[in-house]
Amino acid sequence: MFKMQLFLIIILFYLFASCNTSTSPLDSAKKSQLPRTLSSSEQILVNTSQNFGLKLFQSVNELDSSDNIFISPLSVSMALGMTLNGANGQTYEDMKNTLELNGLSEQQINEAYKSLIDLLLNLDEKVIFEIANSIWPKKGYPVLPSFMEVNQTYFYSEAKPLDFARSDAVDIINNWISEKTHGKIENMLDYIPEDAVMYLINAIYFKGTWTYQFDADLTNTENFYTTPQNFNPCQMMKISGNWLYYQDDKIQITDLPYGDSLYSMTVFLPSADQTIDDFVASLNADTWDNYFQDLAYKKGTIMMPKLKLDYKKLLNDMLINMGMGIAFGGSADFSRINGYGNLFISRVIHQSFVQVDEEGTEAAAATIVELRETSGTGPTGFFLRMDRPYIFVIRERTNNTILFIGKISKPQWTE
Missing domain, CATH: 3.30.497.10 (Antithrombin, subunit I, domain 2)
Incomplete structure (x- = not known):
């Protein structure tokens, strides 16, 4: 039985930047830059x-x-x-x-x-x-x-x-x-x-707030698979647009910005043939950096549980x-x-x-x-449906600084 976990990490720093005036996830991506140069320390x-x-x-x-x-x-x-x-x-x-x-x-x-x-x-x-x-x-x-x-x-x-x-x-x-x-x-x-x-x-x-908010009318009760054979209901949100995205045979990754795109949540969805714990154990600084370097904008649809x-x-x-x-x-x-x-x-x-x-x-x-x-509806482009355990990160996009990182194996939502 998989344990259900969310592991949200905020680590030390978020470095943010300016952006253009894109108003739709289908528009050109916002581009970030540092407000000042970092010191060596x-x-x-x-x-x-x-x-x-x-x-x-x-x-x-x-x-x-x-x-x-x-x-x-x-x-x-x-x-x-x-x-x-x-x-x-x-x-x-x-x-x-x-x-x-x-x-x-x-x-x-x-x-x-x-x-x-x-x-x-x-x-x-x-x-x-x-x-x-x-x-x-x-x-x-x-x-x-x-x-x-x-x-x-x-x-x-x-x-x-x-x-x-x-x-x-x-x-x-x-x-x-x-x-x-x-x-x-x-x-x-x-x-x-x-x-x-x-x-x-x-x-x-x-x-x-999301730069591009989900439409609440598209949120529905869907199954979330804690294992390939077992599932629990969740409130699944849905949005289509142009997103930073990467995929290989082991992982799907996408990035959802907040506000003026100075903060974002990055989601990691391991392939169905590996456990979430095995994926977490495999993470290191090099693979982490490589994932972010490989992100590129693609049109697609994201389905994500409310939490x-x-x-x-x-x-x-x-x-x-x-x-x-x-x-x-x-x-x-x-x-x-x-x-x-x-x-x-x-x-x-x-x-x-x-x-x-x-x-x-x-x-x-x-x-x-x-x-x-001391006492001493038919989407085009990629399709990413988070209906099994996944990882997500809220990060600063310029330097890939982690704000939050989460592991979801059984999403929950209460009114």
């Missing part, structure tokens, strides 16, 4: 962040047997990036390597985060994209000013000292997350352990498997937070939401890093 960060996003995708897919999976590597990276500024020694090196930031100095990492956050915001008036970061030290706990200052400078983090003994402390943190995600991420933190001393939190919100999914997961095991196990144990060194250490990451909690319908896509995600003290 920004370009390295964009490239390495794709590696982190794909590896995190594969790690979660391998370890989580849940029907639905939905994560944001961008959110995870932001939260861990702030935490990295408090790490020292081998803990710092292992976290840096896990985040695929090997080619950058600490200064370059922080500067690249800051400049790319600046670049991401307010680039497309037709797309809402928001990032928020915060650090919540236990009230009275000694924190080095340098740690708070570096994260305020480069991550725009809010300093939110809080009495963790307050009866409403959990609600205060959850309300901040809910506000920053427009109410899409609710009740994320379940409790505060007695020895917890700090929470580092990232929240992300995305809402984009509305929530996901929540403790990411400890995935991150440990990716190489930062030292950060979760008694050997962790976060002495650049308080000056003396005795801290470790006890939980990395991740929660996400996505809705895909005829109008567009709404997605939100948040990541909490918890630190505790």
Whole structure:
């Protein structure tokens, strides 16, 4: 029995561009260009962040047997990036390597985060994209000013000292997350352990309308095949036009833009003779880049299920498997937070939401890093019908930067 999964990935950066005035999917394609040239450190960060996003995708897919999976590597990276500024020694090196930031100095990492956050915001008036970061030290706990200052400078983090003994402390943190995600991420933190001393939190919100919207009158109940023999009903949308498209004997890929075409969703539909999990396991940076380079405009019809999914997961095991196990144990060194250490990451909690319908896509995600003290009708052209498991990506089209990547094996929709 195939597990049903959606694995939506947002990784670090989206770089967007201007476009022409095409108003129909049958018209000439919109052409993107960067609003400015990337620095060398920004370009390295964009490239390495794709590696982190794909590896995190594969790690979660391998370890989580849940029907639905939905994560944001961008959110995870932001939260861990702030935490990295408090790490020292081998803990710092292992976290840096896990985040695929090997080619950058600490200064370059922080500067690249800051400049790319600046670049991401307010680039497309037709797309809402928001990032928020915060650090919540236990009230009275000694924190080095340098740690708070570096994260305020480069991550725009809010300093939110809080009495963790307050009866409403959990609600205060959850309300901040809910506000920053427009109410899409609710009740994320379940409790505060007695020895917890700090929470580092990232929240992300995305809402984009399709450049070419689906006609709701064409949406019908159709079968979605979880295996060649088994199927479930879904609400299947339909649209025809001129799309970026690629096909070989193993995959069909197409690209659906949002707003002014500065963001897009790219869908990967593996052939029926391979499983979705085998396809996910086969992904790497080279094949990923090749897929996007091979996209070309073709006329065709797309059928895609409506989706509305929530996901929540403790990411400890995935991150440990990716190489930062030292950060979760008694050997962790976060002495650049308080000056003396005795801290470790006890939980990395991740929660996400996505809705895909005829109008567009709404997605939100948040990541909490918890630190505790050690105790010590007949279409023409191609025809792509997504009625079996498939992959999709929301991406920036100029540099193929991943915003979201999803795996769908059993689409769901609720009114």
